[in-house]
Amino acid sequence: MASYLIRRLLIGIPVLLGVTVINFxxxxxxxxxxxxxxxxxxxxxxxxxxxxxxxxxxxPIFVQYVRWLTQLLHGDLGVSFQNREPVAQLIGDRxxxxxxxMGTSLVVAYLIAxxxxxxxxxxxNTAADYSVxxxxxxxxxxxxxxxxxxxxxxxxxxxxxxxTGGMLTLGRGGGFVDRVEHLVLxxxxxxxxxxANMVRYVRSSMIDAFGQDYIRTARAKGLGGFTIxxxxxxxxxxxxxxxxxxxxLSALIGGAIVTEQIFQWPGIGLLTxxxxxxxxxxxxxGINLIAAIAVFAANLLTDVAYAVVDPRVAYA
Amino acid sequence: xxxxTIAPRRRRRLRTVLIxxxxxxxxxxxxxxxxxxxxxxxxxxxxxxxVNPPAxxxxxxxxxxxGQWATRFAMDTLLDQPEPLKFIPKLAESIETTDNKTxxxxxxxxxxxxxxxPITAKDVVFTINLIANKDSLTTLGGNISSLTGVDATGKLPxxxxxxxxxxxxxxxxxxxxxxxxxxxxxxxxMLGTKVVIVPEHVLGSIPPAQVDDSKYxxxxxxxxxxxxFTKYTQNASIEYAADPTYYAGAPKIAKVIMKxxxxxxxxxELQTGSVLMNSGGGIGNIPxxxxxxxxxxxxxxxxxxxxxxxxxxxxxxxxxxxxxxxLGLAHAINRxxxxxxxxxxxGEVVDGPYTSQSPYLDKGLKNLTYDPAxxxxxxxxxxxxxxxxINFVVPTGNKIRERSADIMLQNFKAIGLNVVQTNYDxxxxxxxxxxxxxxxxxxxxxxxxxxxxxxxxxSTGSFNLTGYNSKQSDQMLEAGKxxxxxxxxxxxxxxxxxxxxTDLPVLTLYSDHAVASTNKAIAVGGAAPFWNGTVAxxxxxxxxxxx
Numbered sequence: 001m002a003s004y005l006i007r008r009l010l011i012g013i014p015v016l017l018g019v020t021v022i023n024f025x026x027x028x029x030x031x032x033x034x035x036x037x038x039x040x041x042x043x044x045x046x047x048x049x050x051x052x053x054x055x056x057x058x059x060p061i062f063v064q065y066v067r068w069l070t071q072l073l074h075g076d077l078g079v080s081f082q083n084r085e086p087v088a089q090l091i092g093d094r095x096x097x098x099x100x101x102m103g104t105s106l107v108v109a110y111l112i113a114x115x116x117x118x119x120x121x122x123x124x125n126t127a128a129d130y131s132v133x134x135x136x137x138x139x140x141x142x143x144x145x146x147x148x149x150x151x152x153x154x155x156x157x158x159x160x161x162x163x164t165g166g167m168l169t170l171g172r173g174g175g176f177v178d179r180v181e182h183l184v185l186x187x188x189x190x191x192x193x194x195x196a197n198m199v200r201y202v203r204s205s206m207i208d209a210f211g212q213d214y215i216r217t218a219r220a221k222g223l224g225g226f227t228i229x230x231x232x233x234x235x236x237x238x239x240x241x242x243x244x245x246x247x248x249l250s251a252l253i254g255g256a257i258v259t260e261q262i263f264q265w266p267g268i269g270l271l272t273x274x275x276x277x278x279x280x281x282x283x284x285x286g287i288n289l290i291a292a293i294a295v296f297a298a299n300l301l302t303d304v305a306y307a308v309v310d311p312r313v314a315y316a
Numbered sequence: 317x318x319x320x321t322i323a324p325r326r327r328r329r330l331r332t333v334l335i336x337x338x339x340x341x342x343x344x345x346x347x348x349x350x351x352x353x354x355x356x357x358x359x360x361x362x363x364x365x366x367v368n369p370p371a372x373x374x375x376x377x378x379x380x381x382x383g384q385w386a387t388r389f390a391m392d393t394l395l396d397q398p399e400p401l402k403f404i405p406k407l408a409e410s411i412e413t414t415d416n417k418t419x420x421x422x423x424x425x426x427x428x429x430x431x432x433x434p435i436t437a438k439d440v441v442f443t444i445n446l447i448a449n450k451d452s453l454t455t456l457g458g459n460i461s462s463l464t465g466v467d468a469t470g471k472l473p474x475x476x477x478x479x480x481x482x483x484x485x486x487x488x489x490x491x492x493x494x495x496x497x498x499x500x501x502x503x504x505x506m507l508g509t510k511v512v513i514v515p516e517h518v519l520g521s522i523p524p525a526q527v528d529d530s531k532y533x534x535x536x537x538x539x540x541x542x543x544x545f546t547k548y549t550q551n552a553s554i555e556y557a558a559d560p561t562y563y564a565g566a567p568k569i570a571k572v573i574m575k576x577x578x579x580x581x582x583x584x585e586l587q588t589g590s591v592l593m594n595s596g597g598g599i600g601n602i603p604x605x606x607x608x609x610x611x612x613x614x615x616x617x618x619x620x621x622x623x624x625x626x627x628x629x630x631x632x633x634x635x636x637x638x639x640x641x642x643l644g645l646a647h648a649i650n651r652x653x654x655x656x657x658x659x660x661x662x663g664e665v666v667d668g669p670y671t672s673q674s675p676y677l678d679k680g681l682k683n684l685t686y687d688p689a690x691x692x693x694x695x696x697x698x699x700x701x702x703x704x705x706i707n708f709v710v711p712t713g714n715k716i717r718e719r720s721a722d723i724m725l726q727n728f729k730a731i732g733l734n735v736v737q738t739n740y741d742x743x744x745x746x747x748x749x750x751x752x753x754x755x756x757x758x759x760x761x762x763x764x765x766x767x768x769x770x771x772x773x774x775s776t777g778s779f780n781l782t783g784y785n786s787k788q789s790d791q792m793l794e795a796g797k798x799x800x801x802x803x804x805x806x807x808x809x810x811x812x813x814x815x816x817x818t819d820l821p822v823l824t825l826y827s828d829h830a831v832a833s834t835n836k837a838i839a840v841g842g843a844a845p846f847w848n849g850t851v852a853x854x855x856x857x858x859x860x861x862x863x
Contacts, residue, residue, distance in 0.1 A: 032744030038371055040379045040455040044469055044778045045750070051453070083372060083550065084529050090550060157584050164584045170553055170573045171361045264577050266552040274369065274551040279743060 001307065008303070012296050019292040020072075020285065024065045027281050033057060034081055034279035055081055068285060077289075078282040082275075087286040090271065095290070097167050098260070098267030102252045105187045106245075109194035114238075116195075117202025118229060124207055132199060139196025144255050148189045148262035155185060165264035186263040190255050194248055201244055205237035212236070239310050246302030250295050359859050360570040362838070365591035366600035367579045369551040374533035375512035376447055376454045381762065382599040386554050387512060388851040389572060390539040394421060394440070395508035396852035398844065400675050400765045403504045404852060406564075407435060407540065411508050416497040416800035418481075421490040427563040429515050430539045435563075437484035442516035444492070444507075448472045448479050451525035458771070458778075459506040462494045462797070468776070496798040499805055505766045513540060542567040542855030552576055568858035569841075582833075583609045586616055592835040596843030596850070598625050598762060602831040604660045604716075610833045618833040621845045622673045625762040626666045626827040627717055629724075630781040633821055635706075635755045642820040643684070644694035645756070649727050650686045651825055654720045659828050666824040668813040669761070669769045673846065676767035678810040681817060692731045706735040709757040711745035716828065717758055749781040757781065765848070767809045768797050772822065784821030836860070 035051040036043075043051075052058045056067065071078055077087035120132035156164040162184050168174030169182075209215060210233055218228050253269075260269030268287060275283040307313045370383035375391050378384045394408035409422040427435040447454045448466050450473070457470030465480035466472055472479065481493035494503070515538045522530050532538070535545050542564070543556035554574040558567040575591055583606035585591040594600045602610055602618075610618045629645075636642050651665045667684055670677040695702070706728070710721040721737055728735040735756075740748065749757045759781065763769055770793045771777045775785040789812065796808040816822070834842030841857030844850040 030741075030744070032741065032747040034743060036743040036746045038379050043379075043455070046469075047453070054453075080550075083534055085534060085550070093549070152584065157587055160588060164588055164590060165577065165581060166575070166590075170363070170575065171555065171571050261578070264552065264575070264581065266549055270552065271550070278369075278371070279741075 005300075005304070008300055012300075016289070016292055016296065020069070020289060021065070023288040024068065024285060025061065027284055028061050028064070030279070032279075034281065037279055038082065068282075072289075077286040080283050081280045082278050082283075087283050090283060091268065091286050091290060094266060094268045094271045097265060098256055098269060100167075101183070101186055101190065101260070101265055101267060102249075102256055104183055105190035105194060106248065106252065108187055109191040109198060109248075112191065113195040113198035114202055114234075114241075117199045118206055118234065120199065120203045121206030121210065122225075122229065129203075132203070136196040136199040139192045139199075142192070144189055144193065144258040145262060147192060148186075148259060151185050151188055152262070165262075167266055186259050186265055189259050189262075190252065193255055194252065197248070197251075198241070198244065201241050202237065205240050206233055209233040209237040239306070242305050242309060243302050245305075246295075246298045249298040253291055253294065359837075359862075362569045362572045362593070362841070362857065362859075363591045364572065364574045364593055364595055364600075365582045365585050366574050366576055366595035367582070368599040369576050370554070372528075372533070373535050373545070373548070374453075374528055375514050375536060376443070376452070376456050377528050377533070378455050380599075381597060385595060385597070385599060385851065386574065387536075388541065389543045389556055389854055390536060390541040390545050391512045391514075392427075392540045393509050393512055395504055396849065397505060397509045397765070397846075398849035398852040399846050400673065401501055403501075403508065406852075407440075407513055408508065411500070411504055413500055413503075416494075416500060418491065418493050419500075419503055421492075423488040423490070424563060425488050427540065428561060429517075430537075430544050430559050430561070432561070433515070433517055433538075434487070435513065435515075435540055436487040437490045438487070439513050439516050440490045441482055441484045442520060443511060443513045444482055445478055446514065446519065446524055446527065447511070449477060449524040450474045451523070453525075453528040456511055459510050462496075462498050462502070462506075464493045464495050469778070497800040498798065499766075499800050499802060501802065502766050502768070502797070505764055510764075515540075543572055546571075562855055564855050567855045568862045579603050580606075582606070586610055586833050586835070587613055589615070589835065592838055593842045594831070594833050596621075596830045596832040597623070597847040598760075598830075601828075602833060604658075604662050604828075604831070607660070607662065607831055610831070613833075615836050616833050617836060617842075618831060619845065620662050620829045620831055621843075621847065622664065622671060623762075623827060623830050623847060624671050624673050624765065625760065626669070626671055627720070627758065627760045627825045629823040629825060630749060630754075630757045630759050631821055631823070632752055632755050632757075633783040633785075634752065638698040639819050640694045640698035641700050642823070644691045644698065644700070645728070645733075646684045646820060646823045647687045647691035647694065648731050648733070649724050649823070649825070652686065654723055655826050658716050658719050658723070659826065662831070663826050663828040666827045668816060668824055669763060669772065669822075670767065670809075670813070671827040674765060674767070676806065676809045678813045680810075681813055684817070684823075688727075688731050695731075695733075702732045703734055706733060707755040708735050708737045709745055709748055709754040710737055710739045711742045711758060712739050713742055714760060717760065720825065721758060752781075752783055754781075767805070768793070770797065773812075773816065782821040784819065786815070786819060789815055789819070 033048065033052060035048050035055065035057065039047055039051055056064055068078065079086055080090055116132055120129045123129045152164050155161045163182055167182050169178050172178065215228060215233055218232050256267065257269035257272055259265065260267045261273050264270065271283065272287050275287065368380065368382035370386045371380045372378060372383050373387055375387055378387060392406045394406060394411065395403045396406050397403055405424065407424055407427055409424055411419055411421050413419045421440060423437055429435055444460055446452050447456045447460055448470060450471050459470065460466060461468055461470040463479055463482065484490055518532055518538045519527055527533060535548050539545065542559060542562045544559050546557045547555040553576060556572040558570050560566040577585065579601060580603060582594050582602045594602055610616055631642050655661065655663045655665055664672055665683065667681055710718060712718060718739065725735055725737050745757060748754050749759065771779040773784060773789055774780065774793050775790055792808055792812050796805055796812065799805045799808060830843065830847055832843035837860050839858050839860040839862065
């Protein structure tokens with residue numbers, strides 16, 4: 001197991017390096033200069049050239065990359081083109097809200113998906129099962145932006161139950177209730193997609209489990225339906241479901257970008273969109289690197305978790 | 317069978333794995349919820365909805381209007397301009413001249429920085445010298461370019477650090493001189509209302525080249541305006557607290573918070589009361605499709621005001637060397653349709669660089685009509701080959717402008733022109749336009765009330781994207797800048813508008829109005845009809861019922 005982990009970590013280094021190379025060159029392929037965004041339209045060519053020199057954009061692209069990488073190896077993600085703030089600080093300020101949003105969404109999604117998945121599996125091929133499957137397809141198919149706008153229209157504008165956006169009421173300190181109120185709508189949007197997907201995994205996994213010999217044995221022993229479902233079937237059925245957490249994380253990051261933009265949630269997703277708009281290359285590189293590390297780590301942890309919950313799985 | 321035998325151990329592991337992320341989520345929630353309970357009273361904070369985040373808070377290097385607007389809540393200029401050509405005192409009591417060449421600034425006595433140090437004439441001299449310094453990064457060079465000793469970009473020769481003739485006679489008097497006679501209103505607007513004064517005791521020890529990178533430039537902590545910056549969350553919100561020692565009187569609203577959001581969210585936020593006004597102007601306009609919604613809100617007053625900003629087509633004069641070609645293209649465009657259908661009537665067709673809000677608009681000028689037959693004739697007479705491909709560059713970001721390009725494309729096709737439209741993001745568009753890698757490019761502009769538009773029309777103008785090079789226009793622009801008499805200036809700019817209407821290097825398309833919505837809880841405040849003057853009265857804004 002240890003050697004497997006070390007091997008995976010070592011493989012991760014060239015993978016992450018490759019991700020940074022591809023990102024850096026794709027970002028810099030865009031025509032036009034970011035300097036134009038940071039100067040008045042009436043700026044002289046000398047001003048543009050000077051700003052480009054200050055941002056290091058006058059260097060050949062590979063020199064820029066090597067300089068960025070050298071900085072990174074010294075633990076420095078550089079400074080934002082836009083306002084000269086350290087990228088690490090910018091990301092540090094935004095990562096908490098994103099983790100809160102993603103973490104809560106994940107928990108809520110699983111709390112919804114697991115019981116509904118079991119419910120559908122126990123009523124396989126009935127109207128209730130078809131309704132759950134249909135609803136889950138709908139949940140997967142509805143784009144985040146549409147669902148986001150729909151819940152804002154209904155629950156913020158029409159009913160006035162929740163705020164339209166933000167993480168807390170600015171200037172009021174943000175008490176517990178205030179923060180929960182701000183969380184409800186974005187979590188609803190993010191959790192819907194994850195739960196809709198997860199319901200299908202839980203359902204099929206439970207149907208498989210119900211067909212196993214040990215369930216028949218449990219029934220033969222005279223155990224009740226509740227015990228069979230929750231003590232025997234569910235615990236085994238959840239093993240493949242655990243592996244989906246890693247896949248969900250990538251989907252969550254993608255979903256968070258859209259959701260944070262719609263709800264003005266001050267997290268990494270909103271920072272990403274705004275950095276694209278302002279051509280803030282150094283911030284974009286920092287975000288890409290963090291996202292790549294997060295996905296890599298999640299996949300690694302999923303593999304480890306799989307081995308932990310199922311001793312039949314052994315890595316060498 | 318083996319699965320059953322190992323089940324107890326696996327159950328424990330499985331439980332651990334499942335409980336871990338849930339616990340983490342709950343802990344995260346708990347950590348995030350550890351802030352203070354709500355502390356601000358309902359009536360002590362003004363929430364403003366705005367769309368564009370500021371590019372910078374450096375008071376002397378503001379590339380965008382959003383930055384200028386945000387900075388002006390905390391930093392004062394010498395004068396303010398609540399209405400076109402109306403100036404009121406701020407840090408200066410007055411800016412006077414007797415010969416239109418030598419100007420005397422009388423400072424407000426008793427004005428203090430937020431750290432209690434006095435704001436004096438030396439700060440004004442320091443600010444102007446800093447802007448003029450060859451090493452400083454600034455967007456205000458053009459505003460001081462009429463002063464003696466600086467070049468057309470407002471910069472001193474390398475190595476020189478002081479503008480000749482600029483001096484602090486005493487703590488409350490500044491004197492400076494201009495190269496030629498100038499209209500005092502030009503100085504009052506360009507230097508008086510646009511140059512934000514910065515503190516010498518804070519920035520004096522920083523080399524000019526490093527001011528833009530300084531901590532101060534990231535968010536000034538020593539300010540002169542009615543409010544002090546308290547927090548900026550990049551691209552999300554700007555928070556201010558009133559400065560009770562403000563020299564013009566303590567502000568009546570304790571806190572101001574600008575919430576940065578997509579334009580589409582503004583109407584909803586106004587409806588729920590999450591914001592009490594929008595910033596308006598070009599940086600926080602409510603989309604016209606939401607206008608009826610906000611007009612229907614019983615707690616909100618909404619006004620639609622004309623602006624001085626406008627959209628243009630910048631022709632590449634080399635590609636269309638005969639003015640008849642450019643006129644032909646202009647007559648092919650149905651600008652009224654753009655105003656009616658895209659702006660829903662909330663705008664005006666503009667001919668020339670002055671909108672109805674400018675006192676320098678020549679109202680007698682005949683508009684370029686929509687006349688496809690005339691367009692075709694002019695182009696044919698000028699020898700234009702209709703099979704020639706015309707490269708039409710459109711910047712993304714402004715949805716109405718993008719859709720206006722679609723209408724224009726149809727207009728061009730209707731008379732048989734071969735126009736190919738390409739959309740790029742703004743920096744790419746600007747790079748292409750500067751390199752003259754376009755035949756026609758759409759560009760939005762926002763000048764001053766002062767009529768000088770040399771940047772765009774002068775052959776050496778830094779924003780001359782057309783390659784227009786007319787001796788007559790250059791001479792008249794110079795004469796216009798140097799003419800101190802207001803009536804004579806009107807005559808010069810009327811003549812220039814006629815000349816540009818004939819040469820047409822730039823076709824002005826339309827000016828969209830600004831939607832200013834203000835909650836009725838605000839008794840004084842909100843976006844002003846002359847938007848540039850909105851910041852003039854920020855310190856006096858008050859909620860209903862305030863003393």
